Amino acid sequence: MELCNLLQAELEPQTQVRTALSVASKVTITLNFYATGSFQAATVDMCNISQFADYTSIQEVTDALYRRRADYISFPMTTDKQLECQTTFLHVARFPWVQGVIDCTQVSLRAPQQTPEQFKNGKGFLSLNVQLVCDHSCKIMQVDARFPGSSHDSFILCQSSVPGLLTGPNEHCCWLLGDKGYALSTWLMAPLRNPRTAAQLGYNESLTATRTIIELTIGILKQRFHCLDHSGGVLQYSPEHVSIFVVVCCMLHNLVIMRAQPLEDEAAQLRSGRSWLRAAVILRAHIRIWLRGASTTPLGQHHTFPTKLLEHRTARCGGTVRPLVDYGGPSHIGSNQILHSL
Incomplete structure (x- = not known):
């Protein structure tokens, strides 16, 4: 209605x-x-x-x-929203200053008429590689659905609006968490490839446990909107149309979260498989940190936010809500990107 x-x-x-x-x-x-x-x-x-x-x-x-996409998909930069997001992420596995988690997912589509080989992903089917950034509540804050399935996750990130938001004057506001497909930076934390010390191991464990939220978000999104899931068949549309479908589904996903109306099947899923897996990963991280003792805990014992410092860092971001929806359009950044306007 x-x-x-x-x-x-x-x-x-x-x-x-x-x-x-x-x-x-x-x-x-x-x-x-x-x-x-x-x-x-x-x-x-x-x-x-x-x-x-x-x-x-x-x-x-x-x-x-x-x-209406910008009304429902945006990156909050106000002090209250940042504090709420970072505090909730902190409770997951003690990783501080987290504003969001990032990952990519494949959305299958029919073979386009031009350069179909660019859309073949590592799993062997044709798709778009869609970048998503979500917050602690599984709400999608940014989506980039412009790139073919062969595009690497880190390439998509570099071409998206995310780096511009978190660098320059906004560099010290917060950071995102990614997987091993991303490089470490001042605004994006990724797992260390060869951790050796207790602190490095704890860092990886805490990051991995916190990152489960983006995996959960992608699972819920594709369960709600089966047209995005490969098991639902291949979307018989051009890449430009599929890109729009992805953005609209993300918008509707956020609308459901904003109205607090989870589906019954999703609730059952969260109570069973996915919530159990997420809880197990988080519990394992806490146990390993506890076994090493409080003196070697890499992220501190019981983190409390320095409120004045947080307010100062957030104030540098301008205290605004910024729309973060990347969509197709005329581009000159290379042959790896869809060049047609949506």
Whole structure:
């Protein structure tokens, strides 16, 4: 109902023909497509409409939502939001100053007409390599869905809006956590490749435990929107269209979190498999840190935030909320990026 009210003005039929689809019908058709996978036949049969009407509805609703992407996907830079995010991340595995966690995931698609070999990923299927940054609540703060499946995670990060946000005047605000696919920097922490000391081992364990949140976020996102999951089939659309679908699904994912409306299946998943795995990783990290003793704990015993220092560092960021949605457009950064406008 909220989506219908949000899109009412744009999707209201401009004709008095009885067969014109209502706003509710268009939204339902689109959400069904996102939730069930890449094929429209099931939607056509269920709603008793033509394939063309189904395609048109999906296109209209998707475009309308896409125009509102910056209202739902943004990187908070206010003092209160940063403190809340960093404090919650700290409770996971004692890793301080964390503003978000970053990773990439593959979204399969049909073979494009031009340079299909660039879209073949390491797993052998054609896809987009999508970068996501999420906070402690699994809310997506940044998405970059412009690059083909063969693109490396670190390359996508360098071309995204993230470095510009966390470098220069904002360099000391916070940092992100990534996996071994990323290089260490002043604003991105990644695992050490050959840890030897107790402090280095503890650093890796704490980082790995905290990073499970992004894995959980990707799992929930693909469970909610099965069209993004490879098991749901291959999206029969161009890379430009698939990129828009990804951004809109991330927007809807955040909308659900903002309204605190988890699905029953997700709740069951969190209670069973994924939450158990995440809890086990975190518990193992705490046990290893405890066994080494408080004197060798790499990240301190019981961290408390120096509030004045946090306020000072956050103030340097301007205290604003910055939209962080990267999307396709004319580009000159190389042949590895989609060059068509969305």
